[in-house]
Amino acid sequence: MNYVRDVGALVRKDLLLELRARDTLPAMLLFVAAVFVIFHFALPGTPSRLETTGFLWVAILFTALLGLGRAFVPEREQRTFDGLVLAPCDRSAIWLAKSLATLAFLVAAEVVALPLYALFFHPLRGATVAAVLLADLGICGVGTFLGAMAVVTRARDLLLPLLFLPLAMPIVVGAVGASVSASPGRYLGFLALYDLLFAVVCWASFEYVVAE
Amino acid sequence: MGRLRSIPLPALAVSSLVLVTTALAFVFFVAPNDANQGFSQRIFYFHVSLAFTAYACFIGGAWNAFRYLWKRDPRADLESYVWVHQGLIFGAMVLLTGSIWAKVSWGRWWVWSEDELVLFLVLYLFYCAYFMLRFSVDPGPQRANLSAVYALFGVVLIPVSFAAIRLAKEFLHPRVFTLHGPNFGGWILVTYCVAQAAMLVLAYTLYRLELGGKRLDARLRDLRELVA
């Protein structure tokens, strides 16, 4: 299908760009490690499992924001957004491809971050890892969409966290719930529902974000 | 919708005044004291009616956003924005009355245990971000598009956030309406309905007021352009 090929070509482009530039992923890795260390100093006494779980999700969220803020930088700085908009491909393919590429970076960062968390604080449950994957989908989908919106504004980097954090609240609830609750299934189901719902909304409305 | 629009503004203003005064009278003189909560119950009438009104404003904003994107009606962008603005004004009142109620009920000006209050805070932050977005883009079709899309996100966020909070905790917010119908009767219900009607009419009056003002500004600007 053409759509899949378009998305594939665009994802390949983004992965290539990051491979060449090598700035976003290393920054995310370093950031998440530094944040964990800060948490240690910011939590007086011995933090419980509940507290450190919460901080894990804060770390993931802000590391993701770091990556998301950089997502459309090549398009913005080199004005190549115009090139993508002119192409006859479905506009939502631009969003989907960018989300998948950002997802790849986020997962790559978490491959390091999660073992690091287990090392510094507490071992991880299977449900937590599942929650991480599901939450990543929502974070990247919604975050990329909002990143594209923020890129055309004057405030740009300032605006993305403001737009994103209220929408991220349900992700945090679902993710933390799955990480600590005795029955994580409900929370994981909720995360999946969030991902699906907002993926549909993003997919359907990216057309309007792109139109000038 | 068209019939609503034809109601003249002065009539709306008078109705608002009458209804709000009546509501105040009902709340302070007619409604009986709640056995458990006493005075704080009175704040609750306003808090809940304000909350529903704010939600109605946000939904109105989203409806007009949808109309803008679907029908390409240029007037809908301004209407959407004014509804969201009203939602923020009433939302601020919700948070304020909620805070007062928390102080009276628990002795602190803010409690995290009140899930619906927390939820409302999240939505409030969301719509504040709407404003930041709107003022960060030059007026034009792009700003209208972005605002409309974001307003629609907001309305999707409302039920999702509700579900999130419901998942996270049991009910702590004393339910005014239970699944079997209002768990109070008589004068309490009447008072609530009066308060709710008052808030809705007030919101609509302020909406019409602001919309009229903004339309006038736009018309003036267009005229100035023509002359220049």
Place this chain on the structure above:
Amino acid sequence: MLTASRLGKRYGEKRVLRGIDLELPRGGFLVVTGSNGAGKTTLLRICAGLAQPTEGTIERSAARAQVGYLGHEPLVYRELTALENLELYGCLYRIPERRERIGMLLERFGLWEARHERVAAYSRGMTQRLALCRVLLHEPELLVLDEPYSALDEAGAGLLDSQLAELRDERTFLLATHDPARVEPLASGALALAT
């Protein structure tokens, strides 16, 4: 191909275009001139479909896939090679046998040797030539070119001249330039924008 009526564009308080009427029939070659800030770029962007007018109407009988736009920015990724850039656009524009077409264009514009180098290493002239490759890649019906001769040296300009002459009868052109004399022999009409 392109009809605009009372076109206007406003960015916030700043008015960039006002009351533009434009008629570009199929096979025409319209040259747009005007000093800097007169709105040439904005007009071309609207014609290419990148921007919406705030007043007036524009009708374009070419679909997105049939429009080629060359703006002030080359619209290529600097960290990718020329080949990778054209491969990307080739895929997005669904060009059949794109390898051959890309190769042919790179050869014609003298970029074949440099095809595996990143665009960041290119000179301005080379980048502009790559941009021309990008524009011509999908053989568009309507070519919207915004000052295409800028950044080109004599050799590059000569290449562009011959390309335009070759395609003159098959395509429709909307071209903005500071040097209208150069395209005078090809033009079928002119539009001068005042500030």
